[in-house]
Amino acid sequence: MNIETHVTPCDGSRSGAHLTVQDVTVQFGGLTALSDVGFEVRPGQVLGVIGPNGAGKTTLFNVVCGFTRPQTGHLTLDGRPFRPAPQRLVRSGVSRSLQGLGLFPGLSVLENIVAGAGGAARTGWWSGLLALPRTDRDERELHDRAAALIDELGLGAHAHAQPGTLPYAVSKRVALARALVSEPRLLLLDEPAGGLGHDEVLELAELIMSLPSRGAGCSVMLVEHHVDLVMQVCDELVVLDFGRVIATGTPAVVREDPAVAEAYLGAEVDV
Missing domain, CATH: 3.40.50.300 (P-loop containing nucleotide triphosphate hydrolases)
Known part of the structure; x- marks a missing residue:
């Protein structure tokens, strides 16, 4: 070899x-x-x-x-x-991509990727509870990062698709994007x-x-x-x-x- x-x-x-x-x-x-x-x-x-x-x-x-x-x-x-x-x-x-894809079936590709950053927990409990401006700004930045990963990994045609409809290789790219979105x-x-x-x-x-x-x-x-x-x-x-x-x-x-x-x-x- x-x-x-x-x-x-x-x-x-x-x-x-x-x-x-x-x-x-x-x-x-x-x-x-x-x-x-x-x-x-x-x-x-x-x-x-x-x-x-x-x-x-x-x-x-x-x-x-x-x-x-x-x-x-x-x-x-x-x-x-x-x-x-x-x-x-x-x-x-630290982030991880598991051998089993672990994608959430009820969420779109974009939503699955965003979930990789831990959602509101990343911006702080009080900020999320009170809907402070910082939360909105952080959420926009998170969605921007997710969108950039979708473009980078060639997932644009699947951004709003459900995981169950994706070919396996595409699902693997979604799992990688989800692991990378938290930087x-x-x-x-x-x-x-x-x-x-x-x-x-x-x-x-x-x-x-x-x-x-x-x-x-x-x-x-x-x-x-x-x-x-x-x-x-x-x-x-x-x-x-x-x-x-x-x-x-x-x-x-x-x-x-x-x-x-x-x-x-x-x-x-x-x-």
Whole structure:
């Protein structure tokens, strides 16, 4: 398998959040899903998490999103303790796109994207309750950002459509737009290439590579099965197997690691 890698050094000039995961262990009954897992997503970096089925990728993603609480270990965000909770992610400057689309069936594409910013909670409880001018201004800015994303991601023809009427690839773009509308400093992507065709994966790769320089800057943690995609877009990779980190490094380094070839891709596969 011939893969052209894309590596962008983190030189300290790029912005975005700095996430660290330290010594995280998660157990479900007698099963250890993660064991002493540690890594970091540096500012402006695209970090990929790969591994075979059952390696612990989804559990790790759920820990960072706040869906799963580890038994041991801790997380920091920009050097401060980070105890993620799904309902507070946006306020922390973190957004996520889930493997399942999770679009609201009763809302239009535009309304689904706007919902990604957390609605009135983003402008403050008192402002929303009293309908202060700041709320109206913020809502206009939010709709402007949503409209810009609709244009950028080629969703203009679907802006007022219901999610149930959309092709799957279009729904994936809506989910990405919803994750981006809050202008996150850290974006968590769970299998964004799942179900996409070749050309659509190429478009996704271009979008992911543009994220670190987007707005005020964005770091990305990408959990993905699509090897070609992660090798192209990621600055560094973390490889899991049976809940443990077996390799870290640039795509060029990881693809030469015999343990990765054997555990993830199969001993006979040339990566």
